[in-house]
Amino acid sequence: DAGITQSPRHKVTETGTPVTLRCHQTENHRYMYWYRQDPGHGLRLIHYSYGVKDTDKGEVSDGYSVSRSKTEDFLLTLESATSSQTSVYFCAIRPTSLGNEQFFGPGTRLTVL
């Protein structure tokens, strides 16, 4: 699992509530990513980070914000969850010292009712 953990692993919430997902890595890699995976769409990039306090938007960033105050943690926040944000969320790291590959966490299954 490349030293990546995600929490929570499962969450059910209601429309309009804020939700924060956490990704934690143990190896101090610079690049971290958040994706969502939906049937028929595959994995789509939400946001990524290239260092502490350095983040950028991905393909489907609307409705999401991120923060990275420490190298090891990358947080994804849904300010006001909607049913369209029901998905499986994956965090990934990119150890550039090895090449251009990404390694994924176990995922968080989020249901917004």
Added chain:
Amino acid sequence: QKEVEQDPGPLSVPEGAIVSLNCTYSNSAFQYFMWYRQYSRKGPELLMYTYSSGNKEDGRFTAQVDKSSKYISLFIRDSQPSDSATYLCAMNAGNQFYFGTGTSLTVIP
């Protein structure tokens, strides 16, 4: 048009068969090409990674890239029931990565 196109399948083959999985892409800036395997309710795991056109072999797996046709393939020889999973192609230019939708493969004993 999506950046990366992948036939979702499902694909069902008998044990021992050769499997061919394919993706096409539209962005000529893509430089690195990857294949991931994803078991049900798990995160994707990296299978193979290649940079240039040509073939790269790792055990029963061969990745092939044809940049002139914007076409990549993954071949699995002597397929096993344990190969049953969803296979995702991925590629990137710079810091952003783009994934295919995945092909679901079942290998029947």
